[in-house]
Amino acid sequence: MSYEITVDLTTCDGIFACLVRDGRFEEADDGLVTLPDGRREDGELRVTFDDDRLGEARDAAAACPLDAIDVREVTES
Ligand code: SF4
Numbered sequence: 001m002s003y004e005i006t007v008d009l010t011t012c013d014g015i016f017a018c019l020v021r022d023g024r025f026e027e028a029d030d031g032l033v034t035l036p037d038g039r040r041e042d043g044e045l046r047v048t049f050d051d052d053r054l055g056e057a058r059d060a061a062a063a064c065p066l067d068a069i070d071v072r073e074v075t076e077s
Pocket of ligand 1: 017064
């Protein structure tokens with residue numbers, strides 16, 4: 001299952017409710033959130049995973065009180 005996680009870093013306030021739901025979320029040096037192999041661009045953190053952890057990512061998104069995390073399934077065409 002391929003899916004993309006996007007975090008709006010202009011909204012993220014380092015509350016870290018996401019870490020508890022999905023251990024791939026970590027605190028970055030600047031106090032905001034980061035993900036393995038995540039790319040920061042235009043105020044967003046973006047990474048695509050291809051594994052069976054979509055549920056954890058969705059739980060992290062649901063736990064974020066600022067609704068900064070978006071999880072989207074990626075379908076190959
Ligand atoms: S829970 Fe939301 S606001 Fe808090 S660190 Fe995670 S993404 Fe940022």
